[in-house]
Amino acid sequence: MxxxxxxxxxxxxxxxxxxxxxxxxxxxxxxxxxxxxxxxxxxxxxxxxxxxxxxxxxxxxxxxxxxxxxxxxxxxxxxxxxxxxxxxxxxxxxxxxxxxxxxxxxxxxxxxxxxxxxxxxxxxxxxxxxxxxxxxxxxxxxxxxxxxxxxTMLLFYNADLFKKAGVEPPTNTWTIDQFEAAAKTITEKTGVKGFAVSLDEFQWLSLPMAKAGLQAVNEAGKLDLTNPAFVKAAEWYSGLVTGLKVSSAPPSASESAWDPGQFENGKAAMILDGTWNATRYTGKDMPFTGGAVRLPAGPAGPFGVxxxxxxxxxxxxxxxxxxxxxxxxxxxxxxxxxxxxxxxxxxxxxxxxxxxxxxxxxxKDGLTTAFKAAFDGASAQRVTPEWEQITTAFPQELVSVYTGQKPMADMLGGLQQRFGK
Missing domain, CATH: 3.40.190.10 (Periplasmic binding protein-like II)
Incomplete structure (x- = not known):
């Protein structure tokens, strides 16, 4: 994939x-x-x-x-x-x-x-x-x-940076508000960004979907990028870079491994990535103590795909x-x-x-708990026949958003117009 x-x-x-x-x-x-x-x-x-x-x-x-x-x-x-x-x-x-x-x-x-x-x-x-x-x-x-x-997707965190900032580590009952507060405190107290945004499809989509409580493709199988709730959540996500300053902007669309690189090199305290990388980010080869929990929940409760x-x-x-x-x-x-x-x-x-x-x-105990929480109630990720074209367009479009050249709403509206048949 x-x-x-x-x-x-x-x-x-x-x-x-x-x-x-x-x-x-x-x-x-x-x-x-x-x-x-x-x-x-x-x-x-x-x-x-x-x-x-x-x-x-x-x-x-x-x-x-x-x-x-x-x-x-x-x-x-x-x-x-x-x-x-x-x-x-x-x-x-x-x-x-x-x-x-x-x-x-x-x-x-x-x-x-x-x-x-x-x-x-x-x-x-x-x-x-x-x-x-x-x-x-x-x-x-x-x-x-x-x-x-x-x-499914997990929230991975650098426990050493949380300890340095005096912030309690994430839990499987964390909310979006707690995530945001932790990211701000870590950025302010350690000088390290609290979170690394992504250019990859599920790595960037998952947090806005969790906050909005809905997918970017509706239950009828239609692209729904301009759903007001999703737009609002996606604007909040890009605001982690442009507003709250708890994330750095990837320098170019070619930086497909931007977020894991930031995390592994100790330049970001949290990232979102798949369960397939759980043993990697929490293993002995990491230069810090890594942990994992399910995605923070939005107002509608836990959400996962x-x-x-x-x-x-x-x-x-x-x-x-x-x-x-x-x-x-x-x-x-x-x-x-x-x-x-x-x-x-x-x-x-x-x-x-x-x-x-x-x-x-x-x-073992931490990952077992995180996996079971993350998969509990997760629904299948919905896509459209044009999904591969959409995800190919994401990196360049997102770089423009993260660097402040284009509003998130404009990006989503443009993609909806191009691919929302």
Missing amino acids: KLRIAALAVAAVSIVTATSACGSGTGDGASSGGSKATITWSMWSGDNESTKKLQEQMAAAQALVPDVKIELQTAPWADYFTKLNATMASGKLACITSMNGQRLSGYTAALTPLTDEDLKVAGIARTDYNPGALSVMEHGGKLYGLPYDTA ALGSGYGIAANCANKQAALKVLGALAGPKTEAVIAKQGGYPAQLGSQPLFYDALPAET
């Missing part, structure tokens, strides 16, 4: 395009010898460590389907969807195609909706997931894949039965257990305790 999910997109890994029957044009799903079906799994990966993790997951899945050969194709996140678009146009998607839930709406025509009978073949039940996790792979009332992970990615079956896949077996193996408990041990947060409810068990003793 552009969301920095699982840190899979760092360097280039070439994508193989002609190894599977689903992608080779033969259309039969069998190996050259005709004795065993071959199903290709396409996935994003940006470095050797990430690819090694995928290979470990594939090994767990392969053991469950000895009559099917699984082949892994990888591409870095930055290239994955570009290549996906090209193979989709040619009708040669890999049978098992990995899909970011927030981009699903643009690819449903290339994926096969899963029926209850399909789930039986895959050995998966809807009750294996909470509704928020499963909904990231749903669109228009249809299920287009099975999630392998689930995520469920994010995630999963695997779908390509509409052009000639061997759907074999693909369903592989899908079930990749998304099932055996492979989910591997993901948990690797530090990922599994989508299946039964595998999530394994994630907590694998946490370091010194952060």
